[in-house]
Amino acid sequence: MPTISDVAKLSGLSKSTVSRVINNYPHVSKEKRELVEKAMKELSYTPSPTARRMRGQVTTTIGVIIPRITNPFFSYLVNAIEQTAYKNGHQVIIFQSNENKEKEIDFLNLLKTNQVDGVIMTAIENDWEVVRSFQEFGPILLCNEYLNNADVPTVRLDQIKGAYIGTKHLLEKGHTKIAYCTGGLFAVDGKDCDRNQGFQKAMQEGGLTVNPPWVFVNKHTMEDGKAVMRQILDMKERPTAVFTGSDEVAGGIIVEAKESGLNIPEDIAVIGFDDQPLAELVAPKLTTIRQPVNDMGQKAVQIMIKMLNHEKLEQMEYELPIELICRQST
Amino acid sequence: MPTISDVAKLSGLSKSTVSRVINNYPHVSKEKRELVEKAMKELSYTPSPTARRMRGQVTTTIGVIIPRITNPFFSYLVNAIEQTAYKNGHQVIIFQSNENKEKEIDFLNLLKTNQVDGVIMTAIENDWEVVRSFQEFGPILLCNEYLNNADVPTVRLDQIKGAYIGTKHLLEKGHTKIAYCTGGLFAVDGKDCDRNQGFQKAMQEGGLTVNPPWVFVNKHTMEDGKAVMRQILDMKERPTAVFTGSDEVAGGIIVEAKESGLNIPEDIAVIGFDDQPLAELVAPKLTTIRQPVNDMGQKAVQIMIKMLNHEKLEQMEYELPIELICRQST
DNA sequence: TTGTAAGCGTTATCAT
DNA sequence: ATGATAACGCTTACAA
Numbered sequence: 153m154p155t156i157s158d159v160a161k162l163s164g165l166s167k168s169t170v171s172r173v174i175n176n177y178p179h180v181s182k183e184k185r186e187l188v189e190k191a192m193k194e195l196s197y198t199p200s201p202t203a204r205r206m207r208g209q210v211t212t213t214i215g216v217i218i219p220r221i222t223n224p225f226f227s228y229l230v231n232a233i234e235q236t237a238y239k240n241g242h243q244v245i246i247f248q249s250n251e252n253k254e255k256e257i258d259f260l261n262l263l264k265t266n267q268v269d270g271v272i273m274t275a276i277e278n279d280w281e282v283v284r285s286f287q288e289f290g291p292i293l294l295c296n297e298y299l300n301n302a303d304v305p306t307v308r309l310d311q312i313k314g315a316y317i318g319t320k321h322l323l324e325k326g327h328t329k330i331a332y333c334t335g336g337l338f339a340v341d342g343k344d345c346d347r348n349q350g351f352q353k354a355m356q357e358g359g360l361t362v363n364p365p366w367v368f369v370n371k372h373t374m375e376d377g378k379a380v381m382r383q384i385l386d387m388k389e390r391p392t393a394v395f396t397g398s399d400e401v402a403g404g405i406i407v408e409a410k411e412s413g414l415n416i417p418e419d420i421a422v423i424g425f426d427d428q429p430l431a432e433l434v435a436p437k438l439t440t441i442r443q444p445v446n447d448m449g450q451k452a453v454q455i456m457i458k459m460l461n462h463e464k465l466e467q468m469e470y471e472l473p474i475e476l477i478c479r480q481s482t
Numbered sequence: 483m484p485t486i487s488d489v490a491k492l493s494g495l496s497k498s499t500v501s502r503v504i505n506n507y508p509h510v511s512k513e514k515r516e517l518v519e520k521a522m523k524e525l526s527y528t529p530s531p532t533a534r535r536m537r538g539q540v541t542t543t544i545g546v547i548i549p550r551i552t553n554p555f556f557s558y559l560v561n562a563i564e565q566t567a568y569k570n571g572h573q574v575i576i577f578q579s580n581e582n583k584e585k586e587i588d589f590l591n592l593l594k595t596n597q598v599d600g601v602i603m604t605a606i607e608n609d610w611e612v613v614r615s616f617q618e619f620g621p622i623l624l625c626n627e628y629l630n631n632a633d634v635p636t637v638r639l640d641q642i643k644g645a646y647i648g649t650k651h652l653l654e655k656g657h658t659k660i661a662y663c664t665g666g667l668f669a670v671d672g673k674d675c676d677r678n679q680g681f682q683k684a685m686q687e688g689g690l691t692v693n694p695p696w697v698f699v700n701k702h703t704m705e706d707g708k709a710v711m712r713q714i715l716d717m718k719e720r721p722t723a724v725f726t727g728s729d730e731v732a733g734g735i736i737v738e739a740k741e742s743g744l745n746i747p748e749d750i751a752v753i754g755f756d757d758q759p760l761a762e763l764v765a766p767k768l769t770t771i772r773q774p775v776n777d778m779g780q781k782a783v784q785i786m787i788k789m790l791n792h793e794k795l796e797q798m799e800y801e802l803p804i805e806l807i808c809r810q811s812t
Numbered sequence: 813t814t815g816t817a818a819g820c821g822t823t824a825t826c827a828t
Numbered sequence: 829a830t831g832a833t834a835a836c837g838c839t840t841a842c843a844a
Contacts (some may be wrong), residue, residue: 203821533837
């Protein structure tokens with residue numbers, strides 16, 4: 153690989169001048185500039201980002217932390233982030249935390265060592281106190297995930313509303329025995345907590361109380377969904393509807409229910425969350441809460457870029473709309 | 483951020499000794515080593531990978547080029563690659579080419595500038611002659627995608643066989659009017675070409691000829707699948723079975739067929755490729771060709787690591803098994 | 813066993 | 829307008 157010195161030598165000028173051309177500084181004569189450009193072309197020279205980074209300038213790489221890429225919600229979110237970043241000349245590095253605290257720390261360390269210039273977190277595994285301490289090494293932005301009293305810029309949806317309208321919809325269909333699946337626990341901070349609240353609010357308004365055996369926590373995958381349905385089948389008193397925290401789980405529930413000869417939505421209604429492509433694929437098609445992933449990814453990158461440029465943000469929280477998509481599973 | 487000099491100062495030793503401890507060189511006295519370790523801990527020091535990279539050693543970052551992350555086949559493949567790499571202390575950077583030649587070149591340039599130490603390509607957009615030229619900047623490995631006469635290490639499946647057993651299966655079910663969907667073109671090099679061959683071989687053996695209007699090229703997504711089905715519906719003479727190059731396309735075909743009141747597999751049989759999770763979700767469940775994504779990802783990383791270490795490879799081509807998963811759509 | 817010093821490819825500072 | 833030089837944080841001959 154040719155270096156800046158090679159270009160300098162070939163063009164008969166100094167490294168400084170070459171550097172000035174590269175970073176197009178104002179005070180370089182047209183004559184010399186052309187000389188340098190010719191030499192660069194001739195050697196097909198590319199500046200070394202490593203060296204530049206060492207020198208302490210470039211801020212072009214964005215790290216994105218996701219739980220797992222095989223969850224379509226996140227693959228679509230990452231896709232939106234990557235596309236937007238690329239258009240703006242930024243590179244994206246994707247990290248899977250696999251819901252693992254240590255791995256998350258490993259990745260945040262890349263911020264510390266300047267491997268990435270900023271981090272977009274779509275989920276948080278460690279306590280906020282731990283994550284916060286990394287803010288001194290570079291900007292951190294929350295996207296999708298959020299904390300209720302945190303001092304971080306956040307791009308989020310109104311999860312309370314999401315769970316609320318979903319549950320309300322089940323109530324309107326006449327259900328009174330409603331089960332609830334969440335990806336998190338039933339009482340924590342942030343996104344999942346808000347969904348729990350939205351669910352409980354709707355239940356209360358309907359004059360219903362939450363039945364603990366019908367609450368399933370830590371459910372993420374299609375397999376989890378199948379397992380949930382098997383548990384429900386074993387119950388003496390079964391719910392007539394299930395609210396889930398993800399389309400994948402909902403899909404698993406539907407597949408297993410049909411396997412056991414149940415009809416959907418007659419015997420059991422199911423509502424998903426995300427509006428993933430599979431929602432249209434499964435039969436019956438899935439009623440679900442649509443999250444505007446593309447907009448969320450775009451917005452997140454736009455804000456991250458502002459943060460990297462040390463621009464002031466107008467707001468700390470950007471909230472995007474969420475809506476019910478009514479199909480056939482309810 | 484503390485540097486190696488800070489550690490040296492605090493421990494009262496030289497940078498060299500600290501460096502020796504970091505890279506655990508043999509000849510350091512236990513005494514000094516402990517001194518250094520204590521200082522490192524005290525400062526919570528992390529060596530700067532940027533500086534190390536500049537010095538020209540570290541080879542720990544692997545780039546992976548995929549067409550799009552929202553295709554489950556690739557998200558699962560990337561997942562396997564990432565997990566394996568992480569276990570071996572390697573970092574993975576994911577690039578979406580979006581089937582775009584320029585973007586692919588942009589990413590290969592990271593190899594040139596030492597941003598990544600090796601590249602795993604799961605698809606190739608540019609001509610091999612172009613890609614090959616990047617080999618001088620670091621190891622390139624083909625995974626999933628392949629070329630028939632190329633001098634690159636490759637981890638691949640027997641695509642001829644895959645298409646062959648799929649088509650054969652349709653023949654055995656008594657079909658004679660078989661349509662064919664591919665992600666590529668109907669006559670190129672590599673993976674898709676082999677599938678075409680497998681398809682044609684089975685057709686010939688069944689005494690059938692390929693009907694051009696029933697060949698659909700460049701089909702990738704569920705939407706593409708729906709469009710294909712709509713085209714088929716408009717035909718005077720319709721095929722009774724469709725072989726597709728991906729479960730997503732097959733899913734789209736099934737959804738659209740059901741929408742139009744057709745029964746599957748009675749009116750039209752559909753066979754997918756990949757065995758993605760959606761294969762179990764769609765009704766009827768999808769008959770498909772399983773590709774061992776996990777094994778493929780694992781193997782690819784293992785070989786890439788060998789290449790990075792300049793170890794000699796026993797073979798240039800590693801072929802993994804492929805099998806028919808028979809469900810209800812045929 | 814340990815330390816000194818040069819060098820990796822840039823850019824910023826200070827002269828000229 | 830241009831050039832010499834130091835500095836970024838690390839590794840590695842070479843010396844001691």
